[in-house]
Amino acid sequence: MRIPALTAAVALFTSLTLSLAGGAAAAPAGHPGAHGNGGRFDRPYTGFAPPGTVLRRGSPRDAGLEAAPIEAFERQMAGWEDPAAGAGYLFPGATTLMAHDGVVVERSAGGYAVKYADGTTELPQDQWIPARTDTIYDLASLSKLFTSIVAMQQLEAGRIDLDTPVAHYIPEFAANGKADITVEQLLTHTSGFDADPVPSLWQGYSDIPSREKAILDAKPIHAPGTTYLYSDLNMLSMQLVLEKVTGRPLDTLVRDGITGPLHMTDTGYNPPAAELPRIAATEYQTSPARGMVWGQVHDENSWALGGVAGHAGVFSTADDLAVLAQTVLNGGTYAGHRILSQNSVRLMEQNFNQAFPGDSHGLGFELDQIWYMGGLSGPQSLGHTGYTGTSLVIDPQSRSFAILLSNRVHPSRTTPSTNPPRRAIGVALSQAMRVAAPGGGPLWFSGQPGGTTSTLTTGPLTATAPVAVDFSAFVNTESTDLLTLEDSTDGGATWQALPLNVTGEGAPAGSPTSLSGQSVRAWWHVHAQVPQQSGPLQIRWRYATDPVYEGRGVDLARLSVTSCGHPVPGAGQLAPTGAWQQVAPGSR
Structure with missing residues (x-):
């Protein structure tokens, strides 16, 4: 059973109130709240949120959103946490949080943070620990974001430079053909490193100094700058650079530069033993022989480095991550504490990997990855995932973010992919935001799941002259999920796609026969000419x-079928199949 904190306007929100807004229950003066873009997905913001924006509790309605998609997502989550779901069972427990325009519109938990004694055996039921909204999770690779933010701080301080070879700061790094690898290439995973250290740090080396030397000695498998390959070695190397140029360990840099100023009191490496009842357990490990990993980092290479590593090791809560996400949306500041300049945040949002389509990457943050961002994906959308079943997506265009924290590796890593709920939380938040037909009026909406087809069909049309079709379309889909306009002259037995003339911001050129994409959040006007039939x-x-x-999904509005400038009889008799639904003005 999931424990929602915000299914209505009243919520149990003690820790969020304390950690996010300093005890304030209401929004400060100038807070955008429901007065921002009114929950409109088709009115994307430009620039940062007002720097004084602090998170506050509220219902979806308080933020101008529709509650139904969020409530549907919470029902989905309950199924993913239920062992009775069979193959649909993804994790013992999870905590989720959604926010829009500074309003936390969803914050809930379900399942169990601790449930298993070993790799297969459940603990006695009275020893199960439910997941809570303040459960502390092992973030796994979300830790890379903290390393990256520290790197941006040192860039601001002039201690490192993006174009400078790493070997300038650590001469030993030049070994095995790495003399030309730059700081930028570490932060964008274009250094040429293999995905993981081989052998692993815990297997091949006896102590931390030898493991650090192994990182410095690692040999690339590609020439620098020629390939995108996600690699833990990039952030392990970045850690050594940061520690060298500052003379301080990474955990101190994170504490003093990020979690301390932002009052993220539940975030850090090697959480204290006193917090164990609030920490989600991860895997039962036999190699190395660690037993049930609970309160220690799951990643073996991070564990071999004492739990503090550039690629993994940070523990946190949804509440604390919400503060970090809003800090990014605010341009690097939160509640009067600035941790990054606006220019640094812009660099994290800038795609440095244009040479590698599909692998968009800012400095540290991944960009525009629909495979886990779902409906919040877009060229500016920032985020990351973690192996333990975590994800964070920040969407500057809607000033929204979505957080999913789970213990999907408890008790074993051999579990189904967590990507469906990662996408679903982004889809739910994006669908909760409204769009409005240009000029007003009703619209048709389809936000269907994958592998399905929906149609919206006119009745039989009678026209003695060529027919023109005009409509407005708001399209937010994967590039291979297509909207087409088709005609039939044999009673619907066969259909032919019609060439389209599309105008509007970012409209496709030429005469496409289908529409798709997430790069532009704008209404397009579409015109098609039907040959005389x-x-x-x-x-x-x-x-x-x-x-x-x-x-x-797809929204359609102002559908018009005319001949010689006059409406064609039968055009208004639309028959929907699948997910198409008509939406009244102002309700979505």
């Missing part, structure tokens, strides 16, 4: 998704 004519809008990823 001898038989009975029908028109339909067809939206088809493949089984892989989904965006927010």
Whole structure:
């Protein structure tokens, strides 16, 4: 059973109130709240949120959002936490949080933070520990974001430079062909390193100094700058650079530069034993023989470095991560404490990997990854995932973020992918934000799951002259999930796609026969000319998704079918199949 904190306007919100807003229950003067873009997904923001924005509790309605998609997501989560779901069971427990325009509109927990004694055996039921909204999770690779923020701080301080070879700061790093690898390449995973140290640090070396030397001695498998390959060695190397140029260990740099100023009191490496009842357990490990890993970092290489590593090791709560996410949206500041300049945040949002399509990356943050960002994906959307079942997505265009923390490796890492709930939380938050038809009026919406098709079909049309079709479309889909306009002259037995003329911000050029994409959050005007037909004519809008990823969906408005400038009889008799639903003005 999930424990929602915000299914209504009243919520148990003690720790969030204390940690996020210093005890303040109301928004400060100038806070955007429901007065920002009014929960409108089709009115993307530019620039940062007002620097005084602090998080506050509220219902979806308080932020101008629809509650139904959020409530549907919470029901989905309950299934993913239920062993009775069979293959649909993804993790013992999880905590989720969504926020828009400074309002935390969803914060809930379900399942269990601790449930198993070993790799297969459950603890006695009276020893199970439920997941809570303040449960502390092993963030796994979300730790890389903390290392990256420290790197940006040292960049601001002039201690490092993006274009400078790492060997300038640590001469030993030049070994095995690494003399030309730069700081930027570490932060964007274009250094040429293999994915992991081989052998692993815990297996091949006897102590921390020898493990650090192994990092410095690592040999690339590609020439620097020629390939994108996500690698833990990048942030392990970055850690050594940061520690060298500052003379301080990474955990101190994170505490003094990030968690301390932002009052993220539940965030750090090697959490204190006193917090164990609040910490989610991870894997039962036999190699190395660690037993049930609970309160220590799950990642073996981080564990071999004493729990403090550039790639893994940070523990945190959804509440603390919410503060960090809002800090990014605010341009590097929160509650009067600035940890980054606005320029540094812009660099984290800038795609440095344009040479590697599909692998967009800012400095430290991944960008525009629909495979886990779902409907919040876009060119500016920042985020990261973690192996333990964690994810963070920050969407500057809607000033929103979504957090999913789980212990999917408890008691074993051989579990199904956590990507469906990662995407689902982004889809739910994006669908909770409204769009409005240009000029007002009702619209048709389809936000269907993957591997399905929906159609919206006119009745039989009678026209003696060529027919023109005009409509407005708001399209937020994976590139392979297509909206097409089709005609039929044989009673719907066969259909042909019509060439489209599309105008508006970011509209596709030429005469496409389908529409898709997430790069532009704008309404397009679409026009198509139907050749003169001898038989009975029908028109339909067809939206088809493949089984892989989904965006927010498709909205249609101001549908018009005319001949010689006059409405064609039968055009208004629309028959929907699948997920198409008509939405009244102002309700989405």
